[in-house]
Amino acid sequence: MAETKSNWKPEWKRDIVYLHVFPRAMAKCIPNISPFAMKLEMWLRMNEIPYQIVDHMGFSSKSQTPFIMFNEDEIPDSNFIIEYLSKHFKKDPYPGINVEQQAVGRSFLKMVEENTAWSIFWYRYVEHMQEYMEYIKFQVPEEMQEKVGAGLSSSVKDRAWKHGIGRHSNEEIYKIGSDDIRAISAYLGKKKYFLGETPSLIDCTLFGFLVQIIFVPLDFPMKVVIQEECSNVLDYINRLKTEFWPHWDDQQL
Incomplete structure (x- = not known):
């Protein structure tokens, strides 16, 4: 290394x-x-x-x-x-969880990281970069903020094209992300954690990505799906935040 x-x-x-x-x-x-x-x-x-x-x-x-x-x-x-x-x-990423459920966890992890993520990145960096810049501050002088933002937007658009998802229309990209949210909701159901009663790696992954939608006040189409169709996902993320980030709201992170 x-x-x-x-x-x-x-x-x-x-x-x-x-x-x-x-x-x-x-x-x-x-x-x-x-x-x-x-x-x-x-x-x-x-x-x-x-x-x-x-x-x-x-x-x-x-x-x-x-x-x-x-x-x-x-x-x-x-x-x-x-x-x-x-x-x-000596930590088990899926403690006490059988191999079949671990396979489910890995499948959702890959879906979110390789697929759902792009619907988030496309919305905030490509389609709504100016709006997103109210919630991000680059570590450069103020006069360079716009230039850096434009460069990032162009880079993400290029990477999305090479990935393949950037070849779709905006509506198609957000449908992909929204359908992923629906799949997460359907499998989560009423469980405390994604795979049952024990937190595992997949909960960390889902949390890391879904907070980018839920807690940033942009009008992500995927947020509408969470709010109107998948309230169990919102409850789930809030439970994880309360349990593992107890000082989130006062910024003592």
């Missing part, structure tokens, strides 16, 4: 996870604009693993964010980070 000594906190300690994420100050309404960062921090909280947030505008050796610095190693990619830390701290 590549070493990135310039990213180390000078007082780093062994077995402390140094979670490098976009600065909290960039976001309003939620702790982080990155759903992957939210997912990873949720997993650390859920498993009571000691960590410290490191506000960092850079990227890992894989050009990704978030990443962690841990015991002299840089570890990128949220899923590989969780796999690595699960082994190190």
Whole structure:
């Protein structure tokens, strides 16, 4: 693994996870604009693993964010980070959950990260970047905010085209995201957690992405579906927020 000594906190300690994420100050309404960062921090909280947030505008050796610095190693990619830390701290990402249910969890995880995510990114970065900039502040001088926002919008649009989802109409993209929400709601039903009575990795993933829709005051079409058709999803996310982010509302995160 590549070493990135310039990213180390000078007082780093062994077995402390140094979670490098976009600065909290960039976001309003939620702790982080990155759903992957939210997912990873949720997993650390859920498993009571000691960590410290490191506000960092850079990227890992894989050009990704978030990443962690841990015991002299840089570890990128949220899923590989969780796999690595699960082994190190002897944590089960799906505690007490049978292999069939774990397969369901993995399937929904991949759906959200590889599919649903694009409906969120398309709405806020491509179609409504100007509006979204009321809830995001780039770490650049004020006169450069618009330019950076335009560059990000163009980059996301290009990546979405290469992914394939960007070749669809806006309505088709939001239908994809909305149908994913309906599938999440149908499987969740009245359960406390997504796979039953025990919280697991899939709950972290769903939380990380759905808070980007629920708590940012933009008119996501997927939010309308949650509010009008899938109230169980809204209740579920609020339960997770209350349980694992008790100081969310007073910003003592």
